[in-house]
Amino acid sequence: MSSTEQQGRRGFLKKAATAAAAVVAPGVVLHALPATAAPRTEAVNAKVRWGMLIDANKCADGCNDCVTACDKENGLDLVDMPEGADEAHWERQRPRWIRQVKLKDNLSGKITNLPMMCQHCEKPPCVDVCPTGASFRRADGIVMVDRHICIGCRYCMMACPYKARSFIHAEVAEKLTHTPRGKGCVESCNLCVHRLDNGGRSTACQDACKHQAIVFGDLNDPDSAVSQALKKYPSVQIRADLKLNTGVRYSNI
Amino acid sequence: MIRIRSIMLFLASAVLGLVVGPGTVLAGEAVEGTAKADKLEQCVEPTAVMRRNHFTFIKHQRDLTVRQGIRGSKHSLAGCVDCHARKDASGKAVPVDAPGQFCAGCHEYVAASLDCFSCHSAVPGEK
Amino acid sequence: MKKIHFSEWGIESPRYWGMLAVLGAIIAIAGGAVYYMEHNGHWVTGMTNQVVWGMPHVFAIFLIVAASGALNVASIGTAFGKKAYQPLGRLSALLAIALLAGGLAVLVLDLGQPGRLLVAMTHYNFKSIFAWNIYLYTGFFAIVAFYIWFMMDHRMKAWYKPVGIFAFVWRLLLTTGTGSIFGFLVARQGYDAAILAPMFVIMSFAYGLAVYLLVLMFVFKADGREIGAGLLKRLKNLLGVFVAAVLYFTLVYHLANLYGTENHAYEAFILRDGGIYTLLFWGGWVLAGCLIPLGIIYHPALGNSRSGIVAAATLVILGGFATVYVIVIGGQAFPMAMFPGKTIVASGFFDGVNGQPMLYAPSLPEILLGLGGVALVLLLTFIGIRMLRFLPTTLSDEVADPQHAKP
Numbered sequence: 001m002s003s004t005e006q007q008g009r010r011g012f013l014k015k016a017a018t019a020a021a022a023v024v025a026p027g028v029v030l031h032a033l034p035a036t037a038a039p040r041t042e043a044v045n046a047k048v049r050w051g052m053l054i055d056a057n058k059c060a061d062g063c064n065d066c067v068t069a070c071d072k073e074n075g076l077d078l079v080d081m082p083e084g085a086d087e088a089h090w091e092r093q094r095p096r097w098i099r100q101v102k103l104k105d106n107l108s109g110k111i112t113n114l115p116m117m118c119q120h121c122e123k124p125p126c127v128d129v130c131p132t133g134a135s136f137r138r139a140d141g142i143v144m145v146d147r148h149i150c151i152g153c154r155y156c157m158m159a160c161p162y163k164a165r166s167f168i169h170a171e172v173a174e175k176l177t178h179t180p181r182g183k184g185c186v187e188s189c190n191l192c193v194h195r196l197d198n199g200g201r202s203t204a205c206q207d208a209c210k211h212q213a214i215v216f217g218d219l220n221d222p223d224s225a226v227s228q229a230l231k232k233y234p235s236v237q238i239r240a241d242l243k244l245n246t247g248v249r250y251s252n253i
Numbered sequence: 254m255i256r257i258r259s260i261m262l263f264l265a266s267a268v269l270g271l272v273v274g275p276g277t278v279l280a281g282e283a284v285e286g287t288a289k290a291d292k293l294e295q296c297v298e299p300t301a302v303m304r305r306n307h308f309t310f311i312k313h314q315r316d317l318t319v320r321q322g323i324r325g326s327k328h329s330l331a332g333c334v335d336c337h338a339r340k341d342a343s344g345k346a347v348p349v350d351a352p353g354q355f356c357a358g359c360h361e362y363v364a365a366s367l368d369c370f371s372c373h374s375a376v377p378g379e380k
Numbered sequence: 381m382k383k384i385h386f387s388e389w390g391i392e393s394p395r396y397w398g399m400l401a402v403l404g405a406i407i408a409i410a411g412g413a414v415y416y417m418e419h420n421g422h423w424v425t426g427m428t429n430q431v432v433w434g435m436p437h438v439f440a441i442f443l444i445v446a447a448s449g450a451l452n453v454a455s456i457g458t459a460f461g462k463k464a465y466q467p468l469g470r471l472s473a474l475l476a477i478a479l480l481a482g483g484l485a486v487l488v489l490d491l492g493q494p495g496r497l498l499v500a501m502t503h504y505n506f507k508s509i510f511a512w513n514i515y516l517y518t519g520f521f522a523i524v525a526f527y528i529w530f531m532m533d534h535r536m537k538a539w540y541k542p543v544g545i546f547a548f549v550w551r552l553l554l555t556t557g558t559g560s561i562f563g564f565l566v567a568r569q570g571y572d573a574a575i576l577a578p579m580f581v582i583m584s585f586a587y588g589l590a591v592y593l594l595v596l597m598f599v600f601k602a603d604g605r606e607i608g609a610g611l612l613k614r615l616k617n618l619l620g621v622f623v624a625a626v627l628y629f630t631l632v633y634h635l636a637n638l639y640g641t642e643n644h645a646y647e648a649f650i651l652r653d654g655g656i657y658t659l660l661f662w663g664g665w666v667l668a669g670c671l672i673p674l675g676i677i678y679h680p681a682l683g684n685s686r687s688g689i690v691a692a693a694t695l696v697i698l699g700g701f702a703t704v705y706v707i708v709i710g711g712q713a714f715p716m717a718m719f720p721g722k723t724i725v726a727s728g729f730f731d732g733v734n735g736q737p738m739l740y741a742p743s744l745p746e747i748l749l750g751l752g753g754v755a756l757v758l759l760l761t762f763i764g765i766r767m768l769r770f771l772p773t774t775l776s777d778e779v780a781d782p783q784h785a786k787p
Contacts, residue, residue: 038325039324039325040322040323040324040325041323041325041326042323043317043321043322043323044321044322064728067728082420082421082423085423089423089428090423091730092428092429092430092730092739093422093423093427093428093429094429095429096429096728096729099727099728099729099731100726100727100728101724101726101727101728101729101731102724102725102726102727103719103722103723103724103725104722104723104725105721105722106721106722106723107721111725112722116718116729116731125565125566125567127505127507128507128508128564129507129508129509129510129564129565130505130508130510131500131504131505131508131510131511131514132499132500132503132504132505132511133503133504133505134503136320138320138321138322139321140322144319146316146319146320147372148315148316148319149496149499149503150492150493150496151491151492151493151494151496151497151499151500152491152492152493152494152496153491153492153510154432154433154492155508155510155561157429157432158432158433158565158567158568158712159565159566159567160567161566161567161716161718162716162718163429163430163716163718163729163731165429166429167422167427167429167432167492168421168492169421169422169423169427169428170420170421170422170423171420171421172372174374175372175373175374176374176378177331177334177373177374177377177378178331178378180372180373180374181372182371182372183371183421183492184418184421184422184491184492184493185372185492185493186492193322194324196322197318197322197323197324198324238718238719239718242566242567253719
């Protein structure tokens, strides 16, 4: 990319950021815009790349707030256990977009907590393997499933290095308007895309995290909170060896 | 020909909030005239165009929405549901895919599968 | 070697229709299982968000792999010009088509959205090996159909060899594609290995030939046709070579994994601590699938008896199922290594807490679906040989063996 292009993009994003009246300060959480923001009328483009930085030091042991918020935001709490299902088995079949993981360092015994979800790779293996192109990466970096053409083969679930995807194992009686869901398709975290498309600038998990462990924003905007935080603190990608250039980064793992 | 005429009749009356005849209003406890559409002259396109092309519109829109994030468009399925769902006596929305309701009534009649609502919500959404 | 004549399968009608009825019933039961699974959703199966491919995939992959291998007999006759194998070609090609049809039926009927097969035919992502396989599989049907035609129709004799060679190359590509479904998966420790593609090719040689041998011996015995001892000996020796090659690839695959520390945990899981997967690896894959058949095939007495050959081929098939089970399910049961140097001590999504494997137990409907695929293979084969002239009237050595010494 040429430097003039870069300049142009920065200029645009600065204007956009001002227009959006976002709070931009390192370490400070960006909050959702008021619901008055208009729904998107133009196609998303690559000037923006959504992503987040998760600070594992801030993520508290035993806290499940982000998971609960995600379940509620995306209607996962509406997915009922089918009648006659074995509860323990169903737990392994019910969909999850975000989950709490607790790690222990094998050498030091240090405990780390962190949320895991779709890492929104720049080169997502799930997109590579999908036979129909249902698994795709949107121009603004969100990896999602076009469930209109998903045939339910689950090859993306075989391919995802983060185990981020869920297959819908049963009929879903009640679903939210902004998060359609049906038996026989695969889905995963979409960074609350309905919020972003309707002018919002935060995800449910970020809003729910009272420890402010999650900073969400535009990775392409050098002034965004997430870019500033990434610049300031050392961070890693999970399974960096695969060189997938994830949109979700972690610090203090 | 009779078939097409019946569809048109049904659709027109559904839009205008008229009772078409027995069978189409049996389902649920939907109350006639409670859909937003009942108070409007015309859908997002002329009624004749909607009858003939509504599936093309929503199919085109679905790709724009999923792939490009465009949600501020008049041809959205959520818009159909929002406007065409009737309410029951208690004011609760009746799903548009319930027997005899706006979408199902017609689709049942012409035996065209109505797949949208196996994944999409058939009642107006949270705002 | 005399001129070979072909004829339809001549078993008595009641027996033929009886077999068709039994196979049809198995397929109908499988159909019921499919309806049950599709109607309810996959929650009624043993498959979960951790083990996403289950028993249907084990059956499907075994059958698809065996399909390309079953064509080998024809290829040896055509592409490699071995005269003794040419009379065997028609059945080999028919069996290849039937096995592929059976395998694909199982695969497709397990989809979350089987009704959207048309979508899979109209939307392609050409970076996906799955998408390529759709072409490889449909192409295989077409090419082998032409191959059968040219084998049967003397007017097309000029095309027999070119199509035979083309079919052979195609089947190599097909099995490479099938092996690469796993070989290309960078995420999981058990996969992500280029050797899986050639290993699947060699597995197909063994499983396809084993299936071919059993079907050939059964249908010949059923209507009193003769198979010469010399020909059987060729086929069983060939099976021995293929099985030994499977063992060799297995050895190389695990040795390579054992060398790098990175894969030690996975190897410990498969070879030592994996419970059912360890058992199936040693008992099924290695012992039943390779060592015992090799022992039988090269045993001076057992190797020359027909029951010995039947036993060896049967064991190769059973071992083959165990092999595919270990690869498909074992590969998923082993927890993904996301945090090197750390142990997951708690997780909200079954991430292999304390290194525990993912749970999977096949459910009855899944098994019934798989068995339905097997029944479909036999049904198609039996109908084919009954309707058309696939079977040589005799394969006695004096007719079929070019090296047969006149007494």
